[in-house]
Amino acid sequence: MSTPFIEMKDVAFAYGERPILSNINFHVEQGRFAAIMGGSGSGKTTLLRLITGQIHPQQGEVRVNGRNLAAFSREELHEHRRHMGVLFQFGALFTDLSVFDNVAFPLREHTRLPEDMIRDLVLLKLNAVGLRGVESLMPAELSGGMARRVALARTIALDPELMLYDEPFTGLDPISLGVIASLVRRVNKALRATSVMVTHDITQSLEIADQVIFLAHGEILFSGSPTEMRQLDSPWINQFIHGKADGPVAFRYPAATTLQQDLHL
Ligand SMILES: Nc1ncnc2c1ncn2[C@@H]1O[C@H](COP(=O)(O)OP(=O)(O)OP(=O)(O)O)[C@@H](O)[C@H]1O
Secondary structure, eight states: OOOEEEEEEEEEEEETTEEEEEEEEEEEETTOEEEEEESTTSSHHHHHHHHHTSSOOSEEEEEETTEEGGGOOHHHHHHHHHTEEEEOTTOOOOTTSOHHHHHHHHHHHHOOOOHHHHHHHHHHHHHHTTOTTOTTOOGGGSOHHHHHHHHHHHHTTTOOSEEEEESTTTTOOHHHHHHHHHHHHHHHHHHTOEEEEEOSOHHHHHHHOSEEEEEETTEEEEEEOHHHHHHOOOHHHHHHHTTOSSSSSOSSOOOSSOHHHHTTO
16 A cells, blocks of 8 residues: 555644534545545535645644644745645636746746746646647637646646645536546646545546545545445435435525415415
8 A cells, every 4th residue: 555645634623613624534645636525615625725734623633745734834834835736716827927937937936947947847837738839828818728727737837746626627618627637637647746636526526536535514424436436325425426406415595484484375
């Protein structure tokens, strides 16, 4: 068995008095791809923020590469983030910088590489996302799918050992979505980066992830392989997989009165 790169041990987290996550136990092995799924507000993004070290649990431990993040000094946390690539929902590009300068940005910011090496690296990263040739365009000249790919190229510029994706498929048409999904998977393989992706897109997740973690009400309802998840007979997960509006996750808000009462019928 290879070593766990990310480990959550008995993690509980609350925003103030409000419990968000409890009893969280899972690990992701080095180089593996984990998808975190669950309904809206179930705590997925909070889980990602615990991995980046932006927030710390009130109970339990979040370990990355064998070390407890809560024990990191400021410098160590900074170093941790430097080895991490984060791609957010709309992967916002700097609108006043060209594609080239967007991808070069982290290289210029975090390394002292000479410009000719930066140029080669930018072209390699753009090539990896199938976009060599667009380097002089401005973000406003790109389609949504292309912009997401440029953002991915920028995220992998420093060859991160950990990749975090927060809803990378949001707002994409089905073709661009398929392209981004296979790129995300390829990047994981090529960089041998451990990857964690928060997503609502069950079809893509089950296709590209090695491991699925399903959250409901801040707890892990299921953790296992996509094959195991497909075979599960759980009303929660079935509702999610089949996109049913009603089920254990109720469509209706639990109002205190009936509609008849409200309408005086
Ligand atoms: N900074 C914050 N302060 C207080 N509450 C917060 C904060 N951030 C998130 N929450 C609450 O924590 C809960 C979990 O939020 P989180 O963003 O982790 O859920 P999610 O599963 O990613 O949801 P979605 O799929 O809708 O993005 C939500 O009820 C949210 O309102």
